Amino acid sequence: MCGIVGFLGKRNASEVLVEGLSKLEYRGYDSAGVAILNHGDINVKKCKGRLRNLEEKLNVEPLEGNLGIGHTRWATHGEPSDVNSHPHCNGNETVSVVHNGIIENYLSIKEWLTSKGYEFLSDTDTEVIPNLVDYYYEGDLIDAVIKATRKMEGSYAIGVISEKEPDKIVAVRKDSPLIVGVGEDEYFIASDIPAVLNHTRNVYLLEDKEFVIMTRQGIKLVNEEKEEIKKEIYKVTWNADAAEKGGFEDFTIKEIHEQPKAVKDTMTSRIVEGEKIKLDKISLTKEHLDNIDKVYIVACGTAYHAGVVGKYVIEKLAGIPVEIDVASEFRYREPLMNDRTLLIVVSQSGETADTLAVLRDGKKKGCRVLAVTNVVGSSVSREAHDVLYTWAGPEIAVASTKAYVTQLIAMYTLALHLASLKEKLTVEDIEEIKKEMLELPKKIEKVIENKEEIQKFASKHYMERDMFFLGRGLDYAIAMEASLKLKELTYIHSEAYPGGELKHGPIALIEKGTVVISSLTQTALRDKMVSNIQEVATRGARVMAIAYEGDTEVEKSVEAVIYIPRTLDLLAPVLAIIPMQLLAYYTAVQKGLDVDKPRNLAKSVTVE
Missing domain, CATH: 3.40.50.10490 (Glucose-6-phosphate isomerase like protein; domain 1)
Structure with missing residues (x-):
C-alpha cells in the first residue's frame, strides 16, 4: 500500500514521477503528490483523490526541475485530504519527505519536537520525519537521516530531499519495500519495480536499514555506520507489457x-x-x-x-x-x-x-x-x-x-x-x-469461455445487499475466497458458511429472494450439499450452483448452474473459483465500480 517514486536525472522530474506513480496505482491510495527541487527551492503539489487530480493540477501549474520525489498515500493517520497528503515538509519547507509505513512512536516524537519549537500542520505520523531531519541537520543530509531513523520506531521506506543539498536524494527502508533503479545518467527509487521498468531493468533490492545516497555522480549504498555496502544489481527479466x-x-x-x-x-x-x-x-x-x-x-x-x-x-x-x-x-x-x-x-x-x-x-x-x-x-x-x-x-x-x-x-x-x-x-x-x-x-x-450464464446472473442480482456462499470440504475453502472477492469488488455484504452449519444459525438469514452461491465439486459430500441447497431454496433463496459437467439433476433446485469440466475433486478448487471471480467482476461492472482499485483497499499491505 502507498507508493513511492524518486527521480534524479536530466529530464522533467514531475513527468517521470507521475508516470512512475501511475504504475503503482494498484497498491491502493487516496491521495497523491510530488515535491520538485529546482534552483535550490522545493515546490510541492499534492491533492486528495486519484492521480489524475494531481496531473490536472500540474497541467495548470507545471513544476520545473529534474530532481524530485512523489507519493500515492493510503491513509493510516489522518483522513484523506490535501494537507495530509505526501510529500510532507518541515516548517520552513527546506526538507521534504515521502514515507510508506507507520512511525509507531510519532506522538512522543511530535511532543518532543513541539517542545523544541516545531509546528505541525497535518494529522499524519509522517510529518515528524522532515522535522526530525531538520533538527538533526548539521551540514550532511545522510547524517541527519540516519539520526532521525534512530529516533523512530515502526516500519518505513523513506525518500528525502533538502534545499541545502539540491543535487541529492537520500532514502532508506525498514520493514517496507524500496528498490533503487539505475539508468543511464539517471537514478530512481520506488516501492516496486513496475514504477521504473520503462526506464531501466537494473535495480538494487534494499534490505532493512540500508541507506541510499543518490547524486548526479551515481549511487552509494551505506549502513547505519555509513560503511559502504557492495550489492549486486538485480536484472528484471519480465516485460513492462505484462x-x-x-x-x-x-x-x-x-x-x-x-x-x-x-x-x-x-x-x-x-x-x-x-x-x-x-x-x-x-x-x-x-x-x-x-x-x-x-x-x-x-x-x-x-x-x-x-x-x-x-x-x-x-x-x-x-x-x-x-x-x-x-x-x-x-x-x-x-x-x-x-x-x-x-x-x-x-x-x-x-x-x-x-x-x-x-x-x-x-x-x-x-x-x-x-x-x-x-x-x-x-x-x-x-x-x-x-x-x-x-x-x-x-x-x-x-x-x-x-x-x-x-x-x-x-x-x-x-x-x-x-x-x-x-x-x-x-x-x-x-x-x-x-x-x-x-x-x-x-x-x-x-x-x-462459458461466462454468459455468470453475466446473466450478475445482471439480475447486482443490486443485492447480501449474498451467501455455501460449501463443504474444499468447496467451503472456495466459498471463503469467493465471498472475499465479492466483498472486495462489489461492496456487497457476503458471508461464507460450511453447508453443515446452516442449521446452527445462518439459516435464520435466509428469506425470499436471498441470493446463495454454492459449489458441488466434492463427490463424497455432493448429496449432503444438495440437501443444503434445497433447504435454502424452499425458504425462497435464489441459488446459483457450481457443478461438474453432466450433473444436471441439480438444476431442479436452483435458478442457475455454472458447469465446470470434471477433474479430481482434490483439484476442483482451481476450476470452481473461476466462476466466482467472474461473478464478482461482472457484478462490480454492472454497478459501475472501479474494479481494479476498490475503495479502501491496497495491493500490498505493508502496515498492520
Whole structure:
C-alpha cells in the first residue's frame, strides 16, 4: 500500500514521477503528490483523490526541475485530504519527505519536537520525519537521516530531499519495500519495480536499514555506520507489457484471462509426467520431515484461503497434520514454534507486514521457513530458508485472481513433494494427480469461455445487499475466497458458511429472494450439499450452483448452474473459483465500480 517514486536525472522530474506513480496505482491510495527541487527551492503539489487530480493540477501549474520525489498515500493517520497528503515538509519547507509505513512512536516524537519549537500542520505520523531531519541537520543530509531513523520506531521506506543539498536524494527502508533503479545518467527509487521498468531493468533490492545516497555522480549504498555496502544489481527479466491492459477493459478481467498461462507457468519444469516433483532449490528432505513435529501455514486474506486448501491437501496426500492461521492473529498469540516446526508463509507480494513478522519470529525460534510468493527479491523470498515461487507474473488489480490460483498450484505441488518424501502415495497415484494438474490450464480456458450464464446472473442480482456462499470440504475453502472477492469488488455484504452449519444459525438469514452461491465439486459430500441447497431454496433463496459437467439433476433446485469440466475433486478448487471471480467482476461492472482499485483497499499491505 502507498507508493513511492524518486527521480534524479536530466529530464522533467514531475513527468517521470507521475508516470512512475501511475504504475503503482494498484497498491491502493487516496491521495497523491510530488515535491520538485529546482534552483535550490522545493515546490510541492499534492491533492486528495486519484492521480489524475494531481496531473490536472500540474497541467495548470507545471513544476520545473529534474530532481524530485512523489507519493500515492493510503491513509493510516489522518483522513484523506490535501494537507495530509505526501510529500510532507518541515516548517520552513527546506526538507521534504515521502514515507510508506507507520512511525509507531510519532506522538512522543511530535511532543518532543513541539517542545523544541516545531509546528505541525497535518494529522499524519509522517510529518515528524522532515522535522526530525531538520533538527538533526548539521551540514550532511545522510547524517541527519540516519539520526532521525534512530529516533523512530515502526516500519518505513523513506525518500528525502533538502534545499541545502539540491543535487541529492537520500532514502532508506525498514520493514517496507524500496528498490533503487539505475539508468543511464539517471537514478530512481520506488516501492516496486513496475514504477521504473520503462526506464531501466537494473535495480538494487534494499534490505532493512540500508541507506541510499543518490547524486548526479551515481549511487552509494551505506549502513547505519555509513560503511559502504557492495550489492549486486538485480536484472528484471519480465516485460513492462505484462503490467499493461493489453486490450482488456481493465486489469482484473485481463488477469482472470491470464490464469491458464499462470497455472501452466507455475507447473512448468516442476510437474512433468514420469519425473519426480522438482521444487526449484528447495532442499527439504525426508530427514528434515522426520524431525518435524508441527506444520503451520500462515497468511493473510486471499493467501490465507489458499493456505486452507493447502492444509487440506497436505494432510490428505502427505498425512502430515497442519495448522492454518491468520498472520495478524498468529503473531500475537505466542504460537508454539521451535526447531521441529515447519512454517509455511504465503504472500503474493512478499512484503505483507504481518506475514513477514511471523516469518522473522519463526526464524528466531528455530523454525524452518518455506515461503510461497510471487515476487522474486521480495523480503519474504530473501528471508525464508526455502522459496516456492508462483509464476503469475505482475498482478496489478488489487483483488487477487491469478496469484490465488497459482498459490493453489504451489500447495498441490508442495503436497505431492511431501507425500513422495513420506512415501504416502504410490507412484501411480502421484502420476494420476500430476496428469490431471497438467490438464487444468485448458479446463480453466473452457470455464472462462462459458461466462454468459455468470453475466446473466450478475445482471439480475447486482443490486443485492447480501449474498451467501455455501460449501463443504474444499468447496467451503472456495466459498471463503469467493465471498472475499465479492466483498472486495462489489461492496456487497457476503458471508461464507460450511453447508453443515446452516442449521446452527445462518439459516435464520435466509428469506425470499436471498441470493446463495454454492459449489458441488466434492463427490463424497455432493448429496449432503444438495440437501443444503434445497433447504435454502424452499425458504425462497435464489441459488446459483457450481457443478461438474453432466450433473444436471441439480438444476431442479436452483435458478442457475455454472458447469465446470470434471477433474479430481482434490483439484476442483482451481476450476470452481473461476466462476466466482467472474461473478464478482461482472457484478462490480454492472454497478459501475472501479474494479481494479476498490475503495479502501491496497495491493500490498505493508502496515498492520
